[in-house]
């Protein structure tokens with residue numbers, strides 16, 4: 270049983286395979302966090318958890334509490350999880366326990382402020398197999414008057430008291446998203462958040478905290494994520510007494526939400542987990558959870574795709590796309606995606622967004638001839654759209670200039686020459702849904718790449734009361750989810766890719782609707798190693814689209830062999846963005862062979878366990894390994910950045926094999942026990958700059 274209520278003690282124990290999470294009710298009737306960590310041996314251990322708080326002058330014990338959701342009230346001065354303003358100016362929220370229910374793997378605890386008639390429901394879902402908890406909060410206004418919500422977190426995570434907290438998180442910018450950072454946490458607040466209207470290039474809603482001593486293979490790691498695609502915040506606050514709390518939920522920047530009588534507001538779902546197996550185990554738990562619980566596509570393989578963007582940019586038309594498709598089919602591509610440039614007036618990034626009909630010059634007979642051609646070649650067909658946007662130079666904007674976020678008298682700032690549609694409006698919501706729905710009804714489209722290429726500015730919603738206009742941050746994201754939900758329900762066969770100018774929309778919220786992510790516009794195979802590593806800390810590489818593109822690379826002019834480019838991209842969901850019309854026969858044949866190889870190894874790469882053997886941040890050689898769940902096959906990719914004379918490649922010790930089984934390396938013919946591959950390792954012969962290798966190991970079944 271994963272959720273237990275210990276009657277006499279007024280205490281809940283949430284248990285996973287390797288973790289206990291304990292909540293109690295304190296002397297003042299508040300919900301107190303008591304424990305989070307490895308499983309405890311007996312029930313008596315839980316009773317001993319309720320601690321007597323030490324006396325600290327100036328700090329009333331009631332202000333030192335580690336409440337599960339930390340409503341702002343009385344002497345609580347740590348960062349609150351909930352902050353409300355009532356009509357009479359009261360800003361205190363005093364919650365008392367009001368019952369609970371357990372259903373399946375879910376616990377719901379009810380709390381009320383009896384004076385103000387506000388109900389708070391704390392929901393917990395136990396994901397036993399993955400040592401994870403999902404948490405979210407629902408706030409219900411049961412009073413007769415409006416209530417203003419000014420802060421709402423879905424979780425406050427209280428970490429055990431250990432001085433040395435170290436935060437691991439992802440940062441970056443366009444073209445360099447998902448850069449991993451580790452910093453010690455000092456007293457005070459460290460805030461990761463996004464205030465631009467999408468998940469963000471600069472920060473990603475995921476974190477891990479260890480005690481300065483965890484590595485890939487060992488050590489305690491606490492970690493979490495916010496399943497939300499914009500206006501999120503993760504706030505780590507270390508008190509001078511050494512406690513650490515991490516709040517996760519909506520950003521409170523420019524945030525306000527008015528709850529009319531009877532209305533409710535739900536926080537994002539927040540994920541929290543614990544492991545003793547280091548960062549590697551943390552990632553594998555998250556990957557399994559995402560593949561098995563978040564994504565609804567199960568073990569369906571991601572097809573090898575071709576995308577026209579880097580080959581053609583806006584210069585697409587029926588003839589040239591058909592030519593690309595002909596070659597793509599010959600090298601084994603399974604999904605052909607036509608990117609930007611196909612719709613009316615779209616000859617660059619200055620016009621067309623909002624007018625979702627095929628350009629009559631480029632596609633005089635609509636998209637059907639191209640789609641039929643692609644299908645006739647045995648491939649699926651995908652189409653790029655950016656439905657949340659409009660250009661000033663579009664029929665849509667000429668007809669509905671009031672449909673974008675704006676303030677009445679201010680300039681509407683354009684970015685990439687475009688403006689953001691106000692999804693809080695119901696007419697805009699229906700327009701956006703219809704635009705994509707119409708395309709999917711009219712054409713036999715198998716795949717939608719949904720892009721978003723700017724941040725929100727001037728977040729005004731004219732016609733609404735000033736305070737309510739601040740709701741657009743949440744309304745935009747929630748409406749987006751609703752649209753994706755409806756589209757998927759109506760077109761269940763269609764796959765979706767989440768993209769926002771590269772990796773601006775990668776998170777567990779959109780993962781419920783999107784089958785794959787575009788994580789960066791930087792397709793340079795070496796830069797990608799860093800991004801792929803950072804991404805893999807938090808997200809499954811099954812859904813990480815990675816393309817092989819031209820060399821020298823357009824962004825940094827780096828030259829790399831086709832082999833190196835394939836090895837880099839094969840560590841995720843392989844795609845090709847080469848200009849195939851310029852490729853010679855030899856190059857195409859090499860592509861064909863790599864694609865064939867990838868398809869054979871795809872079940873291991875997409876569904877297996879990932880081991881980060883050597884980090885690109887740590888030295889000149891980096892390596893990742895994928896191992897099938899039954900440990901019968903392993904695939905290892907190794908990358909040399911730059912060789913230095915007399916420095917041999919380091920030994921690469923494999924992981925996750927069966928120690929006693931014998932494994933044959935396909936490339937060298939060597940047969941060794943799993944324990945030998947893991948302890949003695951292999952030494953790749955990589956030479957020069959940007960060299961790479963791939964090794965596959967198969968278990969000898971009758972050894």
Ligand code: DGJ
Nearest residue numbers: 578608609768770771790
């Ligand atoms: C940004 C995306 O990340 C690219 O892959 C491409 O789709 C362009 N937008 C198209 O405008």
